[in-house]
Every structure is written in C-alpha cells, then in structure tokens.
Amino acid sequence: GKWGRIAAQQALTQDQLLQFDSFGNVCLMHITDIHAQLKPIYFREPSINIGVGANKGAVPHITGAEFRKMYGIDDGSYAHYALSSGDFEALARGYGRVGGLDRVATVINQIRSERPDALLLDGGDTWHGSYTCYHTQGQDMVDVMNTLKPDAMTFHWEFTLGSDRVNEIVEGLPFAALGQNIFDAEWDEPAELFPPYKFFERGGVKIAVIGQAFPYMPIANPGWMFPEYAFGIRDEHMQEIVDQVRAKGAELVVCLSHNGFDVDKKMAGIVSGIDVILSGHTHDALPEPVLVGDTIIVASGSNGKFVSRVDLDVRDGRMMGFRHKLIPVLSDVIAPDPDVAAVIDSVRAPYEETLAEVIGQTDSLLYRRGNFNGTWDDLICDALISERDADIALSPGVRWGPSLLPGQDITREDIWNVTSMSYGAAYRTEMTGEFLHVVLEDVADNLFNPDPYYQQGGDMVRTGGLGYRIDITQPQGSRITDMVLLKTGEKIDPARIYQVAGWASVNEGTQGPPIWDVVESHIRKQGRVSVAPNTSVEVVGA
Amino acid sequence: MAKGVKPRVKVPKTAAAGDIITIKTLISHKMESGQRKDDDGNVIPRSIINRFTCDFNGENVVDVTLEPAISTNPYLEFEALVPEAGEFTFTWYDDDGSVYDTSKKIAIE
Amino acid sequence: MGSGAILAAGLPLRAWAVGEEAIAAFTGGAPVGEGDITLTAPEIAENGNTVPIEVSSGSASEIMVLALGNPTPSVATFKFGKLAGSRAASTRIRLAGTQDVVAIAKLEDGSFVQAKATVKVTIGGCGG
Ligand SMILES: [Mn+2]
Ligand SMILES: [Mn+2]
Numbered sequence: 001g002k003w004g005r006i007a008a009q010q011a012l013t014q015d016q017l018l019q020f021d022s023f024g025n026v027c028l029m030h031i032t033d034i035h036a037q038l039k040p041i042y043f044r045e046p047s048i049n050i051g052v053g054a055n056k057g058a059v060p061h062i063t064g065a066e067f068r069k070m071y072g073i074d075d076g077s078y079a080h081y082a083l084s085s086g087d088f089e090a091l092a093r094g095y096g097r098v099g100g101l102d103r104v105a106t107v108i109n110q111i112r113s114e115r116p117d118a119l120l121l122d123g124g125d126t127w128h129g130s131y132t133c134y135h136t137q138g139q140d141m142v143d144v145m146n147t148l149k150p151d152a153m154t155f156h157w158e159f160t161l162g163s164d165r166v167n168e169i170v171e172g173l174p175f176a177a178l179g180q181n182i183f184d185a186e187w188d189e190p191a192e193l194f195p196p197y198k199f200f201e202r203g204g205v206k207i208a209v210i211g212q213a214f215p216y217m218p219i220a221n222p223g224w225m226f227p228e229y230a231f232g233i234r235d236e237h238m239q240e241i242v243d244q245v246r247a248k249g250a251e252l253v254v255c256l257s258h259n260g261f262d263v264d265k266k267m268a269g270i271v272s273g274i275d276v277i278l279s280g281h282t283h284d285a286l287p288e289p290v291l292v293g294d295t296i297i298v299a300s301g302s303n304g305k306f307v308s309r310v311d312l313d314v315r316d317g318r319m320m321g322f323r324h325k326l327i328p329v330l331s332d333v334i335a336p337d338p339d340v341a342a343v344i345d346s347v348r349a350p351y352e353e354t355l356a357e358v359i360g361q362t363d364s365l366l367y368r369r370g371n372f373n374g375t376w377d378d379l380i381c382d383a384l385i386s387e388r389d390a391d392i393a394l395s396p397g398v399r400w401g402p403s404l405l406p407g408q409d410i411t412r413e414d415i416w417n418v419t420s421m422s423y424g425a426a427y428r429t430e431m432t433g434e435f436l437h438v439v440l441e442d443v444a445d446n447l448f449n450p451d452p453y454y455q456q457g458g459d460m461v462r463t464g465g466l467g468y469r470i471d472i473t474q475p476q477g478s479r480i481t482d483m484v485l486l487k488t489g490e491k492i493d494p495a496r497i498y499q500v501a502g503w504a505s506v507n508e509g510t511q512g513p514p515i516w517d518v519v520e521s522h523i524r525k526q527g528r529v530s531v532a533p534n535t536s537v538e539v540v541g542a
Numbered sequence: 543m544a545k546g547v548k549p550r551v552k553v554p555k556t557a558a559a560g561d562i563i564t565i566k567t568l569i570s571h572k573m574e575s576g577q578r579k580d581d582d583g584n585v586i587p588r589s590i591i592n593r594f595t596c597d598f599n600g601e602n603v604v605d606v607t608l609e610p611a612i613s614t615n616p617y618l619e620f621e622a623l624v625p626e627a628g629e630f631t632f633t634w635y636d637d638d639g640s641v642y643d644t645s646k647k648i649a650i651e
Numbered sequence: 652m653g654s655g656a657i658l659a660a661g662l663p664l665r666a667w668a669v670g671e672e673a674i675a676a677f678t679g680g681a682p683v684g685e686g687d688i689t690l691t692a693p694e695i696a697e698n699g700n701t702v703p704i705e706v707s708s709g710s711a712s713e714i715m716v717l718a719l720g721n722p723t724p725s726v727a728t729f730k731f732g733k734l735a736g737s738r739a740a741s742t743r744i745r746l747a748g749t750q751d752v753v754a755i756a757k758l759e760d761g762s763f764v765q766a767k768a769t770v771k772v773t774i775g776g777c778g779g
Binding site: 562563564575577597598601602603604605606607608609610611612613614616617618619620621622623625 | 700701702705718721722723724725726727728729730731732733734735736737739740741742743744745746
C-alpha cells in the first residue's frame with residue numbers, strides 16, 4: 001500500500017512514543033475499555049461517528065481526514081494509523097499491531113519511573129471480551145491487571161459476569177472499586193461494596209477520585225444478571241459527592257467515568273467542581289482533552305490501544321494547568337514487559353491450543369466500528385441467516401472487538417474476540433414487520449436522541465437481510481422508513497411475520513446455540529470469507 | 543392471606559425532638575395487577591396491596607392509596623416529624639382482606 | 652435486542668379518557684395550574700416494571716400520580732398527615748411503555764397544580 005513504505009521508513013522508537021516533558025505535581029494514567037484484550041491486535045477506528053444536537057460536528061463525532069486536519073495529524077503518520085480511519089490496511093501492515101497488556105505495562109512502568117506516585121485509573125469494560133475471560137469468568141483479566149497495580153476502577157460489562165461473581169472479585173480486589181452511582185436496588189442506597197470515591201495524597205496534593213459506573217447497565221445489558229443493583233447518571237448525587245470531597249479538603253477532583261463521551265460533556269456542564277473526567281465507554285480516542293467550563297475530559301480509546309497520561313499542576317487547591325498525551329501502544333515499537341508477559345502466557349496456557357485453531361481465512365478487512373455496520377457484523381449476520389435459516393438477522397451495535405486484515409487466518413480466538421459474552425445465545429424468533437420497525441426505532445433513539453442523557457452509547461443494531469433508510473434528524477418513531485427484505489427486494493410488510501435470528505438478547509431465558517459456534521460453523525463452511533460492501537442502509541440528515 | 547408477605551421498614555433508632563427523619567418501607571407482595579392472563583388465557587384476578595398508612599403515637603404521617611401500577615414488592619419512602627419519643631406503626635391493606643402491620647420505636651437523643 | 656414483548660407506541664383513546672376522569676374526580680373539575688409540585692423520574696427507566704418516582708411539594712395536602720400511557724392510568728394517591736415531615740414521597744411504578752407520568756397536587760389553599768415527567772421505556776440491548 002501507499003503508506004507501508006513511509007511507515008517503515010519512520011523507524012519509530014519507544015522513547016519517541018513515550019516522550020513527555022514532566023509537568024506539575026500530579027500525574028494520572030488512564031486506561032479503559034480493554035475488553036479483555038491481553039495480546040496485541042489490530043483495531044480500526046470508525047470512519048463514521050455521527051453526532052447529533054449540540055454535538056453535531058464536535059469531537060468525537062469527526063472522523064478520517066477531517067479529524068486529522070483538525071488535530072494537525074499528518075497523513076500516513078502513526079497518529080493517523082492509531083487515531084483515525086482511512087488507509088487502514090496499508091498502515092496496519094506498516095505499523096503493525098496495537099495493544100497487549102505487556103506493552104501497556106511497559107508504558108505504565110516508564111511513566112512510574114519518572115513519576116513514582118502517578119495514579120493508574122481503569123475506566124472499566126476490563127473483565128469482558130475474550131475466550132479466556134469467558135472461561136475464567138474474568139480471572140485472567142483480574143490476574144493480569146493486578147500486576148499493573150491500578151489505584152482504582154469503575155465498571156460496565158463486568159456486571160454481565162453476574163452479581164455473585166462481581167461481588168466475589170471486588171471483595172478481593174487490591175484497589176478501589178468505585179461507583180457513586182452504584183446503588184442497592186432494594187433500598188435505593190449507595191451499594192456498600194462500591195464506595196463513591198477514594199482519597200489519594202500524591203505530590204503533596206489531596207486528590208479525590210470519584211467513580212461513575214455505566215449509568216444504563218440494566219438497559220443495555222441483562223438486568224436480571226445483577227438485580228441487586230441500580231445505576232443511573234445521578235448527577236445530583238455526583239454534585240453532593242463533589243461538594244463532600246471538596247469539604248474534606250480535596251484539591252483535585254477526578255471523575256473516573258464510564259458514562260460515554262457526550263454524557264460526560266453534559267454532566268460536566270451540570271456538576272460543578274470536577275477538574276478532570278477520565279471518560280470511557282464510547283471508545284473514543286482523542287489527542288487532546290475537551291474543555292467544558294473548568295473541567296477537562298480525557299478520552300482514552302479501547303482494546304488496550306492507548307494509555308492517557310495527564311500531568312497536572314495543582315496549587316492552592318486549584319488545577320492551574322495540565323499537559324496531556326494519548327500514547328498509542330504500537331506493539332512492535334513498545335517492548336513487552338517480561339513479567340507481565342509471563343503472567344499473560346500463564347493465564348492463556350491452558351487454552352492456547354483451542355485459541356489458535358484456524359477456522360478459515362478472510363479476504364476482506366474485518367472490523368466492527370461504525371454507526372450502522374461493520375464487516376465483522378456483516379459476517380456475523382450472514383452466519384445467523386445461513387446457520388439459523390432466517391430471513392433477517394440482528395446483531396448488537398457494540399463497539400468492542402478487534403479487526404483482521406485481508407489474508408489473515410481467522411482463529412477461534414478471533415471469533416470469540418468479537419462475540420464473547422455471558423448472554424450469547426443465538427435466538428431465532430418470529431417478528432412482525434411492525435415489531436422490527438419498533439426495534440430499529442428504539443435502538444436509533446439510543447444513538448440519535450439529541451439529548452445525551454438518552455444516549456446509551458454503542459451503535460445502531462446491525463441488520464442482515466434487511467435494508468432501510470434512516471433520517472437521524474427525526475424523532476423516535478419517524479426515523480426509519482423504506483424497510484426492505486433484501487433477498488426479494490420487497491418492502492417490509494408491517495403485518496407479515498418474518499423469521500429473525502439474532503444474539504445478545506437482554507431477555508432472561510433466551511434460547512439458542514452460542515453465537516461463537518454459529519459463526520465458527522459458518523466460517524468453516526466458507527473456508528475463505530469475503531464481505532461485500534454494505535449498501536443496505538441509506539443515511540439522511542447526518 | 544397471601545403467602546410470603548413480609549413487611550420491612552427502616553427507621554432511625556433515635557432522633558432529637560422536632561427532627562424530621564426519613565422512613566423507608568418495603569413489603570414483599572406480587573401486586574398482581576388483574577391485567578395479566580394465565581397460560582389458558584384466563585385473567586389472573588387482581589390481588590394487590592391497596593392502601594398503606596404510617597402513624598406515630600396515634601397521629602397520621604401518610605396515608606397512601608395504591609393502584610395496580612405500583613411495582614411488585616411495594617416501596618414507599620417519606621419523611622416524618624418526630625415531636626417526642628414513641629412508636630411508628632405501619633399498616634398494609636391487601637385486596638384479600640388481610641392486614642399486615644409492623645412497628646418501630648424511636649427514642650429521643 | 653429483544654424478542655420480548657413491548658407495547659406499541661399508540662395509546663388507546665379509552666385510557667386517556669380514564670385518565671381525564673381520574674383527574675376530574677380528584678380535582679372536582681377545578682382548574683389545574685403549575686407551581687408548587689415537583690415530579691422526579693429517570694429519563695430512561697432501568698426496568699419498566701419498577702420505575703422510581705418522587706413527588707414533592709411545599710404545601711400539598713394530597714398528591715395523585717397518574718401514568719397516562721398505562722391501560723389503567725391511576726398509580727397512587729399520597730395524603731400527608733399531621734406528622735408528615737415533608738410533602739414528599741417516593742415509590743416505584745410500572746410503566747407499559749414510554750410515556751408522561753403526571754403528579755397533581757391539592758394544595759392547602761384548595762388549588763391544584765401539576766407536574767409532568769417523560770419516562771422512556773426502551774427495549775434495551777447493545778452498548779460500548
Ligand atoms: Mn467498552
Ligand atoms: Mn462500556
């Protein structure tokens with residue numbers, strides 16, 4: 001490709017990637033949304049990420065060349081590769097894989113060598129997303145993360161391990177499990193296991209770290225798996241906690257958040273007194289913090305691809321200035337930390353043979369991120385239609401899951417990386433055309449409601465065998481029109497019943513084979529897979 | 543009497559005279575709305591807690607009428623003025639005629 | 652993403668009528684203004700079967716709550732006694748779909764005021 005040679009010529013070094021002029025008296029490190037990716041992977045950032053309402057045209061809703069122009073990122077540079085879309089395949093071949101928690105460990109250790117009292121904060125979605133995480137119920141991630149010695153963590157997908165398992169792990173965690181918005185559902189009182197905040201004294205500064213777990217846990221994920229807990233944004237309670245820690249002498253207030261970026265922006269405008277929001281959930285990677293009033297919001301990407309470093313000057317109880325860097329973890333440039341690599345190897349050892357089994361090959365780039373579709377989801381939808389004998393397939397618009405380059409083998413591990421979850425039954429059910437419309441409208445409003453507090457993060461449900469037109473400027477109920485059954489070209493009839501296959505239902509008792517088996521069986525039959533460009537969704541009003 | 547109905551309340555053990563305290567109550571009850579049908583298509587008869595009262599030393603705090611739209615295991619939270627030491631009594635009235643009650647003493651600090 | 656049931660957005664006219672009747676019975680036909688009543692409810696219900704709501708007023712003697720989008724709109728009526736510490740109460744309610752919840756307060760001066768909150772009940776699924 002056209003960038004491959006340039007990339008090779010750049011001869012990046014670890015020192016260059018980690019170069020940072022130390023600043024101030026406080027240092028924060030942020031990692032988030034690792035989704036159990038212990039090993040280096042490829043991860044393509046989205047080429048479409050539409051913003052609505054006040055966030056139309058604002059980061060993170062800017063992608064590709066426009067994004068690079070905004071931040072002065074050179075075409076073909078490592079920042080282009082890591083942070084934006086476009087020429088992904090060529091750049092991936094030039095710059096190599098990203099992430100790997102042994103490389104993340106090297107970054108953290110390097111920062112700690114300069115700033116021994118730096119805080120390491122994990123934004124959650126850590127104990128979810130791989131074969132080994134599923135089969136160890138998160139223990140692989142707990143063991144490896146413990147070697148990184150985080151100071152605090154907050155939560156989202158962790159709860160899909162079920163509350164018994166979450167409670168068990170959290171009771172043994174050697175660091176703080178924070179969530180000011182994690183409540184006991186029965187009495188509507190803060191859940192004792194998850195304190196709202198923790199104080200740290202670093203560089204002579206009293207720092208309060210407040211946790212904000214994913215607010216919509218029982219909506220976006222199966223609430224029946226953790227019925228003891230209630231969540232919500234609870235910005236009034238957040239304000240009470242900020243006031244409380246300030247009254248107790250906090251000079252710096254950090255919110256470790258899993259709200260998602262636009263929700264964090266709105267919350268920062270409502271709650272006063274937060275200096276730094278370390279933002280997770282929507283998987284955005286931004287090279288500079290976004291300022292809302294006096295609050296800076298830092299977005300640190302996903303899948304182990306980045307570490308954010310934020311140095312702060314805190315004096316007289318105030319944040320006087322900051323210096324920030326979003327460090328891309330290019331795994332061919334950053335050396336693995338041998339101790340952490342050994343722990344990763346040992347947690348994976350019992351499963352290595354199963355993980356490595358080659359199921360097929362891909363001729364297409366397989367990726368997930370994008371508002372309406374991704375080639376991985378197209379492939380999963382194809383598998384659902386063919387293996388479950390359905391007219392239409394529905395696949396959830398999650399944002400986790402690494403990419404594969406054309407020509408790569410598809411291993412069992414790769415399939416699990418994009419499907420692993422504790423409620424992965426591939427259901428087959430009958431839906432009327434009218435109900436399908438209700439489903440699409442419902443999900444579209446989660447994404448395109450102009451009020452961020454109605455946005456749960458994630459993307460549009462992916463459809464297979466079904467095309468539609470979406471006008472994102474319309475209200476719920478009027479966005480989706482022209483629904484078409486692709487195999488016949490007929491309009492979807494509201495009264496007709498269609499055979500629909502899908503996975504990741506939040507309903508208890510959903511029946512069906514695990515999605516990873518469905519996808520594996522489909523790929524095995526294909527041998528080599530190739531995914532045609534998807535033109536089934538017409539987008540209006542972006 | 544419906545089975546397994548168990549009232550629970552949270553009341554501070556002490557308060558200063560004239561304090562306003564928060565009271566939380568829960569009662570385990572299926573709150574059958576009368577709108578659901580069983581597998582044979584027959585309407586499952588309504589069976590709910592239809593009234594709740596809280597009194598303190600014989601004076602009323604709240605008196606609540608509950609309809610079928612109240613969730614399973616009805617939860618009620620409210621505030622009470624505590625003029626003196628005494629006893630709160632809580633009473634739930636079931637459609638089937640059953641009455642469940644419990645009480646909590648509060649001392650003055 | 653659900654294969655489970657969700658009520659369609661359309662609301663039978665009868666339910667509206669029942670809601671109007673319940674309001675008329677409560678107010679005796681008096682006009683309902685805005686003012687000393689607050690209704691707090693989540694933007695999105697975590698679970699449509701148990702949606703937390705709070706009503707609060709400075710001077711209400713009674714507050715009635717209605718879910719106008721439910722087949723039966725009546726939810727609860729709170730009467731505050733002599734020892735009520737405030738004219739506020741919280742409970743959890745069932746909502747059959749996205750709709751307005753309404754609280755109508757009868758104030759001590761005999762007037763009526765109301766507040767509304769829209770609660771979204773969603774099928775759920777998906778996420779980042
Ligand atoms: Mn995530
Ligand atoms: Mn998340």
